[in-house]
Structure formats: structure tokens, C-alpha cells
Amino acid sequence: MSELASDPATGPAPVRSTVVKITDVAIAAGVAPMTVSRVINTPDRVSPETTAKVRAAIDRLGYVPNLIAGGLSSRKSRMVAAIVPTIAHPMFAGLVQAFSETMREAGYQVMLSISGYGDNDDDALFRSLLGRRPDALLITGSGYSPGALEMLIEARIPVVEIWDISSRPIDMLIGFDHAKVGAEVAAFLHAKGHNRFAMLAAMDSRALARARGFTEAVAKAGGELVLQQVLPAPSTIGAGRDGLRALLPFLNEPCAVFCSSDMLAFGVLTEARVQGVPVPQHLAVCGFGNLELSEMSEPPITTVSLEGVETGRTAAAFLLRRLAGEDRRDADRVQVPFRIIDRATT
Amino acid sequence: MSELASDPATGPAPVRSTVVKITDVAIAAGVAPMTVSRVINTPDRVSPETTAKVRAAIDRLGYVPNLIAGGLSSRKSRMVAAIVPTIAHPMFAGLVQAFSETMREAGYQVMLSISGYGDNDDDALFRSLLGRRPDALLITGSGYSPGALEMLIEARIPVVEIWDISSRPIDMLIGFDHAKVGAEVAAFLHAKGHNRFAMLAAMDSRALARARGFTEAVAKAGGELVLQQVLPAPSTIGAGRDGLRALLPFLNEPCAVFCSSDMLAFGVLTEARVQGVPVPQHLAVCGFGNLELSEMSEPPITTVSLEGVETGRTAAAFLLRRLAGEDRRDADRVQVPFRIIDRATT
DNA sequence: CTGAAAGCGCTAACAC
């Protein structure tokens, strides 16, 4: 701490135990606080000489503007809130990372909330988030309480929903139809000549939507569903290994299994190798998520690719556009492309 | 935009273009704003009847307290900042998740910043974070600019550093000595009878510290280092597969390789299987991180276990203790236990 | 281009 703005000649120096603020800088530079504010926020409206003086004072005192106070005054917090179920899944990790980065480049700080898959207290979560007056919000999928949604609407800020496109949108929407993914995977496997199917899904509403899409499409195509198993979320490799063992009794004839995540699929394949089940001859496997694991393990795993990074970037771009004052448009509801990547396990 | 709060039946509703605030609630409940504040923050200092009236008004109006304004007044933002290099690595994902959860339970919201491994502008990052006046800070490892550290100290808030214990601590510290990890792995492999070693490390200061500890210990024990390779961060399975191919020419005799991450180790093993290298007879492999992958893949991989979740929880506990007013103590510098998990690849 | 006055929405501190 350096002493400043306390000329002993003028009296007993009030001990400044507190942090440097805009008035300190103003006094040190011999200008009004408002001028300091302008130097920071709208530098082109200040003369070069004044700017230089103020900048020098800022550096000398180590002034870090209090954005909380500024935000209260300007009603712009320059913070955005993001709610995701997990960051343990690489798809969400990539999404959050891309979203944060894009937002930060535009001067926004992200408040992250990890909601988990279980049902917890939405109201409390939203209250704690919205109480910080974020300028915008990113939320994952649907399934929030009416009270929570009410708060969202009352907050009157741009909202982008990601991941699940089947819900009635609050505002903007980026995602895909999970049931449709399941149906397309069924069609894909059917086209490869499969007629006996199994489904391994995590206990999570989106995973179950994919499972439903898959099983319905199988039924419609006249295929046989020999096993459907629901596993606890989040998915693990271990659960996949267990899944394969459960499937073993049905493998007297060839079968194709759709796993609701690549982790599950990798577990299935690992256990299949241990048990000596030939892949893809006796067992075809399709995962979901396109983790590096599915590409680089041996054999490489057929899977559904998702583009978490792209989704995060797009979500950020949508919010930024709206924060910049642009009106909402239909284009703000987009379907993220997904595609089936055909590799060695089918 | 939907119109709301303007029911034509009840008459000319005062157009509430603004969000509900504490004075609105106070008027609706017939009390002073301060009383509303007390109902929210210190309910035991308000009579039950008043509390009921106020609660009713809060619910009726859908009041969400502005924590930004409250924070400015009380000088407590109830936010904490966290800086990690990535969340793509499960260790950090677990850490962030555990940290966030523990903090949220105590009423703190986490502002997350993902710094990346490259050198970016620390000063700007810290300024943007500290400008939001977090009550505490979690940062990963060392290597920040002097200016950034100066800001940190000036901010006078509790700081916990994680992950790398070798740096001179700013305040609290939770982590381990990466060089020591490397040395212990070398000793472990040596004890298993190995004499020829290789090191595959990501281009990241901590990974390189482990590599240095490993190679120095190998040299000291009179072992031979046949190959040391530095790969781009973050580590991938693909890089591990490449690494094994680079190692192939040296595998005329048995060799033990230490990989700076489990992803690398898994890649090495996958490619070893493809190339027909017997593990662990001709090639012993040790990873780092104890991902589920290393436990559940076949063969299960020997690795160093890290406890990201535990670290995150401990970091949160340390900060909360300090925020509760407890003094700093030596116990606030702890070494996170790591241990080598001996599995099928060594 | 610069400054002065008046809040932003809440709570600390002190009455009553």
C-alpha cells in the first residue's frame, strides 16, 4: 500500500484500508470521476492529454474498476449464466469451453452452474443465478419447473436453449431432435442388414428420447428388439461392460446394439473382446457423441457426431447478436447437424 | 415479447416496464424496504406476522432480489472466481464440478475462466475477474505474470492455488510435487526389474516437471533412457499411438514407458495391440490421472491416481473457512496424496 | 471535451 491523496499538510491522513476507487484516481489525476470513467469506457471522447494523465494515475495506483458498481449503475452486468447438466462429458466440456471463450472475447464473464442429471431445486438455482442479473442465459434442454420458467420470462433477458430441440422454445434454440437421432440410427443399422436390435440407454431424458426413437423405428421396420436396458446416468465404461454381459444370452444370432453414449459403446466393445464375441460379424455397435475414444480405439467405433464446440460457439453468437440489440428472428431456432460416422464396429 | 402484467380486465395496469425491486415489495406489504431485506437475509429478526405478509408480497410479485446491488452495499459479492487450464481433462472437470457444488451449497456462485495452456493475457483475465470483486479465488498452478500477481495481492481476498505445489505460494496451496511423482514412478518401475525406460510427455509445464523427475530418477538409478518425446498439449489418444510407433525401433529389448497422461497411455496400448507388442512382457506402460478409461479398458492400465474431486472439495472448504473469518494456518498448505495404482500393464 | 448532480437497488448503522 502506498499512501496517496492524503497530504499531511491538509490534516490527519485518513487510513485508506480500502481498495483504490474511481475517486482516488480522479484526485490523483486532477480530473472529475466522470472523466476517469470516460477514459475507461469511451476513450475517444477524451482529449489525448487528459487520457494520458488519467492512464498514468490508473497505472500508478493499480486501479481495477469495480464492475459490480458500474453494472448496478448501467444495468448491464456483462455476465452471462450457463446451466449444463455436467462438464464431465466431453461434448459439454467442449461446448462450455467454446461458449466461455466466445463470450469472454466479447467482454462477458460466464457464471457456470452444473445442474446434474437428478432433479434438484430449479427454483433455488434460477433465483441464485438471476439474482446476479446476468445479461443473458444459456440453459440445457427442458424439464424445468413452471416456477423456474416464470422467473426466466420475468427476467426479460435473451435465453438460448441448447441440446434438446423437442421442447417448446422459450426464446432461442440450438439443438437436435433426440428421437430423430434414434430413428436414423435404426434406419442405418437396418440398411446394413440387421434385424435383431438392442438398446443400452442412460437414465436421462435425452438419452431416453433417443432410445424411444430407436425402438419405435425398429418396430416400424419390423425388426426385433431383443433387449432394452436403462442404466444410471452418467454413462460409464463399466456400465457398458455390464451391458454386454446382459446381452450375451441373446447373441446366438447376430445383433446390433445402439448405446446412448460412446462410453457405453466402448465398454461393450471391451467386454466383447474379452468374451470373444466377433465384432461386427456377431455384434454391431453404435455409440453416440463421437469422443476421441471412439475414433482412436481399436476397432474404431461407429457413432453419432455432435459438435459440442460448434453448438457453444453458435449459442454465444446468438446471444451476442441479441445483446447488440438485434431483433429475434426465426433463424434463431436452428437444428444442429448430427451425422452417423460409419466406422469398424458396424 | 409477450405482454404481461397488464390485465385489461382489472384496469389500466401501471406499465411495469422495469423489474420488481425491494421498494415494490415493501409498498405491497406495507412495510419499509429494510424489513423486506431482513425477511430475506435475517428472518429470525422479524416477527412471524410481518414475515408472512412480506413473503406473500414477494411471491405475489415474483421478486428476485438483486444480489449485485446487495453486494455493492455489503461489499460481499458471494461470487468466487476459478481459473483452470481446461475442463476437457476429466481431472479438472471433476475438480471444477466438486468445487462449484461445494461453493454453491454455501451460497457462492462460481465464475469460471478457462485459461488454456498457451500463454495468453493474464493481466486482462485477472482484471476482468477481479473487477467483478469475487470474494475469493481459485487458480491453477503458477506461471502468472508479475502484474497479475500484484493485482491478486492488492485484491486482498483469499486465494487457493491448486495442482502444482512447487511454486512459492501466494496464500493457500493444494497440490503435489510433479517432479516427485515422476521420481516415484521411476522407482516403481525400477523395482519391477526394468532397466530401459522411455518418457512420453505433453508440452505443459507440469507434465514436463513429471518428465524431469522421472528421467533424473532413472539416471540416478543407473537406468537407460532410450527415448524421450514431448508432444503437444492437451494429450490425445492419437498422440499416444504415434508415440508407440516412435518407440517401436527401441523395443528389441523390454522397455517401460511413463506417459504424462492416461490418454497417451491408452493410445500406446491400443497401438501396441495393433502392432503385436506383448504387454507387459515387452513393454510396460504407466499412465497418469486414473481416468475411468485406465481402469475399465482391457488390459487395465497402471497409473497415478490424483483425486481431482477431492482437491476441488478441499479447495472450496479452505476458501469457505477463510471467508468465515478464520485465520490462515500452515495447514492450509497441503499436499494432495497421489498413488501409483498397479494394474495389468506393468 | 469536461464536470456536477442524481441515482442504480440494496444494506450498515443507528434511531425509535
Add this chain to the structure above:
DNA sequence: GTGTTAGCGCTTTCAG
């Protein structure tokens, strides 16, 4: 138990 007053540190708005 409850109300009043005076800010928190900044920016908006309006004058010069």
C-alpha cells in the same frame, strides 16, 4: 421488532 438515513462505486443525464 421496525423504520430512517446515508451511502456502496460507479454511470446516466444534463450543463457548460
